[in-house]
Amino acid sequence: MSGVQDPRLIVALDFAAAEPAEALAARLDPAVCRLKVGKELFTRAGPALVERLQGRGFGVFLDLKYHDIPNTVAAACRAAAELGVWMVNVHALGGREMLAAAREALSGGDTPWLIAVTVLTSHDAASLEEIGLRGTPGEAALRLAGLVERAGLDGVVCSPAEAPEIRRQSGGRLLRVTPGVRPAGAAADDQARIATPAGAVAAGADYLVVGRPVTRAGDPAAAARAVAEEIGAA
Numbered sequence: 471m472s473g474v475q476d477p478r479l480i481v482a483l484d485f486a487a488a489e490p491a492e493a494l495a496a497r498l499d500p501a502v503c504r505l506k507v508g509k510e511l512f513t514r515a516g517p518a519l520v521e522r523l524q525g526r527g528f529g530v531f532l533d534l535k536y537h538d539i540p541n542t543v544a545a546a547c548r549a550a551a552e553l554g555v556w557m558v559n560v561h562a563l564g565g566r567e568m569l570a571a572a573r574e575a576l577s578g579g580d581t582p583w584l585i586a587v588t589v590l591t592s593h594d595a596a597s598l599e600e601i602g603l604r605g606t607p608g609e610a611a612l613r614l615a616g617l618v619e620r621a622g623l624d625g626v627v628c629s630p631a632e633a634p635e636i637r638r639q640s641g642g643r644l645l646r647v648t649p650g651v652r653p654a655g656a657a658a659d660d661q662a663r664i665a666t667p668a669g670a671v672a673a674g675a676d677y678l679v680v681g682r683p684v685t686r687a688g689d690p691a692a693a694a695r696a697v698a699e700e701i702g703a704a
């Protein structure tokens with residue numbers, strides 16, 4: 471799955487406006503990475519920015535983590551597909567019926583990859599207990615991955631620590647997309663469950679989401695290349 475046709479690095483464009491996001495995109499190479507547009511940037515810059523990034527040749531992961539009643543999520547998924555994005559996500563905590571509605575909305579034809587967030591990489595055991603989710607983050611992620619698989623989605627967002635068990639449980643059928651990736655020596659920031667790029671690949675990640683280690687680097691293009699090379703060599 472690696473190589474020019476299918477870059478496995480997804481750079482998270484967590485910016486407050488279109489201009490810095492596009493300035494960064496201009497320095498990056500669509501053969502090296504895809505781009506993730508999340509809540510902050512999409513709320514400020516909207517579909518027009520997504521279209522411009524796609525116009526530069528980038529595959530776009532629209533990371534809006536839809537989590538609502540099934541009808542609303544299905545409609546949002548259809549809107550994302552109309553934008554022509556490469557990948558879109560929902561939140562597995564939305565439950566079986568919501569996941570099934572999202573799947574039905576994105577079935578057949580040239581639809582985006584549909585994946586679901588299991589347990590956010592910022593959670594640890596204490597914060598899960600606080601919200602009343604049973605088990606450790608790993609157990610909860612595995613349970614939710616089972617729900618996602620039964621609903622027929624294409625993959626999950628999970629921490630690298632959970633990727634091997636999810637791969638085993640799904641017999642490799644679910645794509646594993648892992649944030650919480652930090653090159654050796656980089657700050658963890660607010661991520662609680664992290665791995666290096668090579669560590670994430672070794673754990674069975676198919677695609678790696680990397681934000682601040684690239685976007686805040688002095689030379690983002692070089693930082694992206696270094697991560698891509700580490701993925702390729704892993």
Ligand SMILES: O=C(O)c1cc(=O)[nH]c(=O)n1[C@@H]1O[C@H](COP(=O)(O)O)[C@@H](O)[C@H]1O
Nearest residue numbers: 482533589590591627649650679680681682
């Ligand atoms: O869905 C995501 O992409 C996501 C899920 C998750 O559990 N944890 C997580 O960090 N993310 C996203 O991955 C990116 C990580 O960014 P950095 O921590 O800067 O590398 C952010 O854009 C998050 O919104």
